[in-house]
Amino acid sequence: MIDLEILRNHPEILKNEVKKRGLDVDIDSGITMDKKRRSLIFEVEKIRAEKNEASKHIPALKGDQKKEKIAEMKQLNKKLELLEQDLNQLDRQFFSHMAHYPNISHESTPLGKDENDNVVVYHKGEKPQFAFTPKNHIALGRKLDILDDQRPAKVSGARFVYVKNEGALLEFALVQYVLNLLVDKGFIPMIPPTMVKQEAMYGTGFFPAEKTQYYKTEMDDLFLVGTAEVPLCAYHRDEFLPADDLPIKYAGFSTCYRREAGAHGKDMGGMFRVHQFDKLEMFIFSHPRNSWEQYEKLRAVVEEIMTNLGLHYRIMNMCTGDIGNPNAKKYDLEAWLPGQQKYRELASCSHDTDYQARRLNIKFRDGKYKDYVHTMNSTACAIGRTxxxxxxxxxxxxxxxQIPRVLKPYMRGIETIKPK
RNA sequence: GGAGGGGUGGCAGAGUCUGGUUGAUUGCGGCGGUCUUGAAAACCGUUGAGGAUUUUUAUCCUCCGGGGGUUCGAAUCCCUCCCCCUCCGCCA
Structure with missing residues (x-):
């Protein structure tokens, strides 16, 4: 959600933003609706005031005078009802239109059309050298029986995996290692619900833009989250957070569900792109005053995790055409995958300024001053891809x-995964 | 899933039967002040959110779990959904 003040007083900022992101959103029609809506509100409230005033006097009236007044109010109600209907309809139109407005991107977000315009910020670590041709994770995983991407066809269909043997142990090692690291850094560990109401999906900005990417339950109108970001953010919905408590930092572990609609044929096999995976996600509620510093710190945390795991990666500054509607800025961390000979996304770190906070009505109070908080999120560890x-x-x-050094304490003495 | 009880302002808790000037009594907490070397206590004052009009000042509207209805008028009456508590059943 965008501050209405921008739409009213600086619509050019919004129009420019829509253009920068290559979106198709008609800001002018929003302006028109808003004006019409406000004049209707004015009309409606005028009548309500008149009604309220009359109600005060009616009990004191007697006989014909009273009958007359009541009849008059009946007439007025008919008029009001019509106006209210118009207003409700217009309100709905206006807010569902507004739901498509993107956040205002940060000045450091590069202008661009799609993923080709993302900017490499820097590389970290060393690309590992192999004296042989490295295999991809699918070949390795099947051979070592730590990954089964065949049998899921019988059970669940394409894009599902069984993580098996040392693979499963390694997941829990990762979770333990990363969670400990995060708790040491002041993150509050959380295991949130992974089924949420539609409002949580709208509030976090995943809806309406990406509605086709998520699963919905048949009987209960609940949605399966694609990331713990959703329940972590919506956790404080409709709350005032004391300024002294900020920043509030959560580390959420959850299974993530994604339909991967429109990804036909992409990354088939293995577990790079699957419908279900587990992830540790960081989420921060911050004072707007220092949120950009917090954001850089957040990026540093994922980097620390990836570095400690001995992975070589690059940080990408994502362009206006490739960031999500709620994002003001987004970094992707792309790790080097020798089996693919490519850098691939392992984590992403977004600053959503007050966009989600407005939608979910999350504010802070600092003495008399109150405002929306800033929210940001970052992958701590996407288990599957890691x-x-x-x-x-x-x-x-x-x-x-071989087992990475930092995970060894959690691996029951296993140093190397070998064929059984 | 069955039976019963309940959801009111930061919290506690009236008001609902008997609809009317009640955004709502009261207590606690918070904030400001008096007093005090300082603090506590006491006393005085103040203290919700959102929205519209407006240069300011100010005026007005909405909100008593959500939605709908009855009525000139609803926290109060009716319908419906949700949530919480107690008991029973079922269950990891």
Whole structure:
């Protein structure tokens, strides 16, 4: 949600933003609706005031005078009813139109059309060198029986996997390692609900823009979240957060569900692009005053995790055409996957300024001053893809996989994953 | 799933049967002040959110779990949904 003040007093900012992102949103019709809506509100409230005034006097009236007044009010109600109907309809139109407005991007977000215009900020770590041709995670995983992407066809269909044996152990090692690191940094560990109401999806900005990407339950009108960002953000819906408590930092673990609509044929096989995966997500509610500093710190945390796991990656500054509607800025962390000989997205770190806070009505109070909080989120560890990166980067000539140093304490003494 | 009870302002808790000037009594908490070396206590004052008009000042509207209805008028009456509590059933 955007501040209405921008629409009313600086519509050119919004129009420019829509253009920068290559969106098709008609700001002018929004302006027209808003004007009409406000004049209707004025009319309606005038009549209500008249009614309220009359109600005060009616009990004191007697006989014909009273009958007359009541009859008069009946007439007035008919008029009011019509106006209210118009207003309700217009309100609905206006707000569903507004729901498509994007956030205002940060000045440091590069202008661009699509993923090709994203900017490499820097590389971190060393690209691992292999004296042999490295395999991809699918070959490795099947051979070592730590990943089954075949049998899910019988059970669930395409784009599902069974994570098996040391693979499963490695997931819990990752969770333990990362969660401990985050708790040490002051993040509050959370296991949120993964089924949420439609309002949570709208509030976080995933709806209406990306509605086709998510699963809905048949009987209960609940949606399966694509990330813990949704329940973590909506957790404080309709609340005032004391300024002294900010920033509030959560580390949420959840399964994530994505329909991957429109991704036909992309990344088939293995577990790079699946309908279900587990993820540790960081979410921060911040004072607007220092939210951009918080944001850079947040990026540094994911980087620390990836670095400690010994992964080589690059940080991308995502362009206006490739960030989500709620994002003012977004970094992607792309790790090097030797099996693919490509950098692939492992984490993404977004600053949504007050966009989600407005939609979910989350404010802070600092003495008498009150305002919307800023929200930001970042992947801490997307388990599936991180497993892929570990498999491919830690593989040996024999097709074994070594356990990254920091995960060893959680691996029951296993140092290397070998064929059974 | 069955039976019963309940959802009111930051919290507690009246008001609902008997609809009318009640955005709502009261207590606590918060804020400001008096007093005090300071603090506490006491006393005085103040204290919700959102919206429209407006340069300011100010005026007005909406909100008593959500939605709908009855009425000139609803926190109060009716319908419906949701949530919480107690008991029973079922269950990881």
């Amino acid at each position: 497993l892929i990166a570990i498999y491919e980067n830690y593989q040996t000539k024999e097709g074994h996989i």
